[in-house]
Structure formats: structure tokens, C-alpha cells
Amino acid sequence: MMTEADVAAKVQERFGGRILAANAFRGQSVVTIAPKDLREVLLFLRDTLAFEWLIDVGGVDYLGYDDGPGKDEREWRFEVVYAMLSMANNVRFRVKVAVADESVTVPSVWDLWAIANWEEREVWDMYGIVFEHHPNLRRILCHDEFVGHALRKDYPITRRQKLSAPSENILCDRSEIA
Amino acid sequence: MGLETQVTSPFLATRMDEVINWGRKYSMWPMPFGTACCAIEFMGVVSSRFDISRFGAELVRFSPRQADLLLVMGTITQKQAPVLKQIYDQMPNPKWVLSMGACASTGGFYDNYTTVQGIDEIIPVDVYVAGCPPRPENVIGAVVKIMEKIDREKAADWR
Numbered sequence: 001m002m003t004e005a006d007v008a009a010k011v012q013e014r015f016g017g018r019i020l021a022a023n024a025f026r027g028q029s030v031v032t033i034a035p036k037d038l039r040e041v042l043l044f045l046r047d048t049l050a051f052e053w054l055i056d057v058g059g060v061d062y063l064g065y066d067d068g069p070g071k072d073e074r075e076w077r078f079e080v081v082y083a084m085l086s087m088a089n090n091v092r093f094r095v096k097v098a099v100a101d102e103s104v105t106v107p108s109v110w111d112l113w114a115i116a117n118w119e120e121r122e123v124w125d126m127y128g129i130v131f132e133h134h135p136n137l138r139r140i141l142c143h144d145e146f147v148g149h150a151l152r153k154d155y156p157i158t159r160r161q162k163l164s165a166p167s168e169n170i171l172c173d174r175s176e177i178a
Numbered sequence: 179m180g181l182e183t184q185v186t187s188p189f190l191a192t193r194m195d196e197v198i199n200w201g202r203k204y205s206m207w208p209m210p211f212g213t214a215c216c217a218i219e220f221m222g223v224v225s226s227r228f229d230i231s232r233f234g235a236e237l238v239r240f241s242p243r244q245a246d247l248l249l250v251m252g253t254i255t256q257k258q259a260p261v262l263k264q265i266y267d268q269m270p271n272p273k274w275v276l277s278m279g280a281c282a283s284t285g286g287f288y289d290n291y292t293t294v295q296g297i298d299e300i301i302p303v304d305v306y307v308a309g310c311p312p313r314p315e316n317v318i319g320a321v322v323k324i325m326e327k328i329d330r331e332k333a334a335d336w337r
């Protein structure tokens with residue numbers, strides 16, 4: 001039986017100094033890495049440790065986040081979180097990618113897991129994090145006339161944006177299926 | 179609306195309004211625009227326990243062109259707002275709008291970037307129904323309110 005701590009140890013052993021941070025909370029292990037190592041780490045998890053399923057890709061904006069007394073300023077503002085599941089070993093794992101600011105891009109993994117296509121679009125829509133080599137990086141939840149990124153901490157909470165006409169593709173978006 | 183424009187005598191016109199309004203109020207054809215949980219409550223309104231057909235408004239149409247009562251039930255997002263507007267515009271006169279629940283009436287607790295803060299930003303509303311979701315009795319009460327409103331109308335108003 002493989003536990004999350006075992007997975008974290010294996011990832012540490014393989015990537016060592018390239019891991020920016022590793023921690024565990026209530027049995028849930030996380031490693032934080034730089035964008036350039038993302039594909040390599042996820043491929044290692046998928047092909048060597050049998051994490052065949054990418055459950056979710058999410059974003060976090062730490063602008064103004066209070067880490068508590070004695071903690072340093074964060075070095076990066078955003079994180080992209082990849083939640084993985086190995087059905088073969090019945091174990092879960094999370095990989096975080098540190099994104100210093102909006103000028104930093106993250107490699108897309110849509111070719112490794114097709115679901116990443118839509119998940120990355122959501123992260124781009126909500127946080128404005130750009131995924132390199134994404135085939136179709138358009139908004140997925142907000143409408144096409146939306147300006148800015150709604151889940152960033154500096155997006156004004158009362159700012160509303162109207163859509164002037166029904167989206168052309170609202171009923172029939174075939175670009176994904178083709 | 180056609181016939182009443184042919185009637186020139188004021189006495190006959192008043193009688194005519196009564197007949198037309200009587201017909202309209204007991205045979206409303208609702209177009210349900212259900213987007214969230216309130217639409218589930220609407221199922222209770224139309225089915226046998228509460229039975230909106232007792233008030234003549236049971237013939238639910240899914241084409242706006244065949245309906246005269248627009249029931250907006252649920253959260254309306256900014257992305258959806260133009261669709262709702264288009265559906266309202268497609269309904270022929272005379273038409274009435276019932277806004278069901280906190281979300282449709284005010285945005286409810288979705289006070290954020292994605293939700294329209296009340297459908298009256300987009301289309302005119304005749305009756306608002308409070309509740310999250312409103313009880314079926316409330317919705318039927320609102321339909322009766324619209325009936326009363328129809329009673330006060332003149333056919334010539336809808337032209």
C-alpha cells in the first residue's frame with residue numbers, strides 16, 4: 001500500500017533540489033515546483049507512480065494573504081494546483097506550481113490529460129494565468145466581453161460587466177468537439 | 179389587438195375589455211425560464227397537489243412565441259441575460275412577467291461579478307415573489323395578482 005507520504009518521498013528523491021516546498025497537512029501531501037518542471041513531474045507521477053487521473057486544476061491568488069506572524073513575504077503571488085489520483089494504488093497527491101506574477105506562463109498539459117484543456121481555460125478565465133501551447137485558451141465561464149479576471153483578489157467585488165448580445169457559441173460550441 | 183380596434187362605441191369598448199380580460203386571465207400560457215432551484219419548486223406548482231391549472235395557467239409552453247406569461251425562476255447570470263431578453267422580446271403582446279424567488283428578483287445572495295442583480299435590469303416585471311424558494315402557494319398567489327392586474331387593463335393598452 002502506497003501512502004501520500006511515500007509518494008512525496010519518491011518525488012523528493014527523484015527531483016530533490018528542484019522542489020521549492022513540500023509539506024503535509026492531515027495526511028495530505030503537497031509539493032510545490034517551478035513551472036518549467038511541471039510536465040516532467042506530472043509525467044513522472046503518471047508513468048512511474050501510476051497516477052493516471054488528473055482530477056482537477058485550480059488556481060489560487062495569494063495577494064494580501066496573511067501567513068501569520070514570523071512568516072516571510074511570499075515569493076510568488078499565484079499558484080496552480082494539480083490534484084492527482086492513482087486508482088491503481090488508491091492514493092491521491094497534489095502538485096502546486098509557483099507563478100510569481102501574471103507575466104509567468106505555465107506549460108499546458110492538455111496533451112497528457114484531455115480534461116486539462118477545459119480546466120486550464122477556467123484557471124485562465126478566473127486568474128489570468130497563461131498556459132503555453134494551449135490549443136484554445138478562451139474564456140470558459142465568464143462571457144466574451146468580460147474584462148479582467150474575476151477571482152483575482154484585486155478584482156473589485158462589486159464590479160459587474162454586462163454582455164450586450166447572446167454569445168454566438170452559447171448554444172453550439174463545436175470548436176471543442178471537432 | 180385586432181377586434182377591439184373595430185369597436186368605436188365607448189360603452190361597447192368597456193364591455194369588450196371585460197370579455198377580453200376574462201378570457202386572458204383564465205387562460206394564461208406560461209413560458210418557464212427555469213435556471214436554478216426555484217424551477218424545481220415550480221414542478222410542485224404545476225403538479226397535482228398545488229395544481230396551477232385550477233387557475234387556468236397550466237399549459238406550459240417551451241416556445242416564447244406561444245406564451246404570454248414569462249416565469250423567470252432562478253439565478254440569471256450576466257452571460258444568460260441577453261438570452262432572457264431575447265426570449266422576452268420574442269413573446270407576442272400581451273405578455274406578463276413573474277419573477278420567482280430572491281435570485282430572479284434581486285440577485286439573491288449572489289452579490290458578485292457573475293449574477294444579474296434582479297431581472298428588472300433587463301426586462302419589465304409585473305409581480306415579484308419573495309422566497310428562496312417561494313412556496314407554491316406564493317407562486318399561485320402571484321398568478322392571481324397578475325389576474326387582478328389583467329382585470330384593470332384595457333385591451334387598447336396592448337397595441
Ligand code: SF4
Pocket residue numbers: 214215216217251252253278279280281282286309310311312
Ligand atoms: S431564490 Fe433560492 S431557491 Fe430560488 S433560484 Fe435562488 S437560490 Fe435557488
